[in-house]
Amino acid sequence: MFATLAMAAVACAPAALAQKYTGPKPPKPDVLYLVHADTLIPTEVAEAKQETKKNDITYTISGANSSARTPLAEPIFIIDSDKIQPSTLELYKMEVKSGHREVTTALRRTRGNKPLRLSVTRLDRGLYRVEVDQEIENGQYAISPNGSNTVFCFEVY
Secondary structure, X not given: OHHHHHHHHHHHHHHHHOOOOOOOOOOOOOOOEEEEOOEEEEOEEEEOEEEEEOOEEEEEEEOOOOOOEEOXXXXXXXXXXXXXXXXXXXXXXXXXXXXXXXEEEEOOOOOEOOOEOEEEEEEEOOEEEEEEOOOOOOEEEEXXXXXXXXXXXXXXO
């Protein structure tokens, strides 16, 4: 009996150690918010225009700069997920050309721009923390669910 109780205590320990998230909660579902201490800054939500040429796909977003800005080289985001699966999110560095932002990817992932690393952690029911898993340089970026043209744009300065 003691062995059964000990095993039950060990199995329940991770759940007992987990803390409930007490930080700010996003006001809208399915929007990524930059976390700056206790303040949430909504990312710029847009629909990327897609153009296919030969073996490449170019995604274009109007405007040279995003309205969402952060000085952090490893930004952290919060999302209240309703329809978006956070595990499908991909981060791309955008190039500014002729007053718009764009990124070109290959139809086959053997060449072209590849997504940068993201780490996703579940905080609560439907609430996720999305972290850039590497230091990124100043510039324009977009996070998008794989297979979608919806983008969440931000600038690192």
